[in-house]
Amino acid sequence: MKNAKTITILGETILPGQSKTINMEIAKLHNATKLKIPIIVQRSKIDGPTVLFSAGIHGDEINGVEIVRQLVSKKINKPKRGTTICIPVINMFGFVNMSRQFPDGRDLNRVFPGSKKGSLASRFAFHLLTEIMPVVDYAVDFHAGGASRFNAPQIRLAPNNEDLKDLADAFNAPFTLYSKNIGGTFRNASQKLNVKMLLFEGGKSLDINYPVADAGVEGAKRILQHLDMLDSKHFIEDQNKKTIYIEKSAWIRAKCSGLLHDNGYVGAFVTKGTVLATITDPFGKFERKIKAPNDGYIINANQAPIVYQGDAVYHISKTLINAKH
Numbered sequence: 001m002k003n004a005k006t007i008t009i010l011g012e013t014i015l016p017g018q019s020k021t022i023n024m025e026i027a028k029l030h031n032a033t034k035l036k037i038p039i040i041v042q043r044s045k046i047d048g049p050t051v052l053f054s055a056g057i058h059g060d061e062i063n064g065v066e067i068v069r070q071l072v073s074k075k076i077n078k079p080k081r082g083t084t085i086c087i088p089v090i091n092m093f094g095f096v097n098m099s100r101q102f103p104d105g106r107d108l109n110r111v112f113p114g115s116k117k118g119s120l121a122s123r124f125a126f127h128l129l130t131e132i133m134p135v136v137d138y139a140v141d142f143h144a145g146g147a148s149r150f151n152a153p154q155i156r157l158a159p160n161n162e163d164l165k166d167l168a169d170a171f172n173a174p175f176t177l178y179s180k181n182i183g184g185t186f187r188n189a190s191q192k193l194n195v196k197m198l199l200f201e202g203g204k205s206l207d208i209n210y211p212v213a214d215a216g217v218e219g220a221k222r223i224l225q226h227l228d229m230l231d232s233k234h235f236i237e238d239q240n241k242k243t244i245y246i247e248k249s250a251w252i253r254a255k256c257s258g259l260l261h262d263n264g265y266v267g268a269f270v271t272k273g274t275v276l277a278t279i280t281d282p283f284g285k286f287e288r289k290i291k292a293p294n295d296g297y298i299i300n301a302n303q304a305p306i307v308y309q310g311d312a313v314y315h316i317s318k319t320l321i322n323a324k325h
Helices: 062-073 092-097 120-135 162-171 186-192 210-226
Strands: 007-009 012-014 019-024 037-043 050-055 083-087 138-145 149-157 175-178 196-204 244-253 258-262 275-280 287-291 296-302 312-321
Touching (some): 007 037, 012 019, 050 120, 062 196, 138 149, 138 186, 138 210, 175 296, 275 312
Parallel strands (some): 138 196
Antiparallel strands (some): 149 296, 296 312
């Protein structure tokens, strides 16, 4: 385990049994206001693993922020052994501006491992990897869908990794998707540091959806329980319903522009030919149905009121594999 007698983050030491909030400061706002990113550390006196729960790497993905906030406010992050680190808002710059990007226009989740003397986003990625991740064993990074696209609660993990699959089984989200790590992402950089990271997707940007938040909180509790870190007062019983593993999926795209009338199938299983939505013009002249091209689960739905030809409107599963595979 990386959890030792003392842990040092950003020059501050946290002893076993201690709790401490460390403020990460990389740069000020343009009006000279200090911008602090709180890193909330809770340690048990009993040795064990270190687990990171993080959110807000995209500043407009509020649903993940709510999940990590609940872990702290309900004291779920207080472990019976080992250490938890909670960062509710990684991209505080974007969060302040309700923007996905950093002020330099970069997507923080595409610049890892970063650089000590690079762009603002690159510098932040560098400090996150060099100051925090070396003490972490396991991590869950919480995200939401962008551009009005609503994700059914789901875990994403790299294929052919049994340790990650064990964690995904423990988290037990409604869906688990195999997806390759993308270069420049927090997940990819963490894997290279031998940190076992799951990526959670749920809800959409600039929105808090409480059923999605509940799924994230309950999954985090199951991860801690799996690692024998969850305090007994937060005990959660095993679910009879197991996560649905999806190996392949595809996007359904709008064949015309217009007003999108969604029929509310996100998260549901549909059969081939099911009418998922209707696209109309504003003047009552035409209606165009969007039908499911195959049987499958709708794992993402575009909830924008207006779409253009070629826009991604639904993400549907194509190949399912047994949850115990």
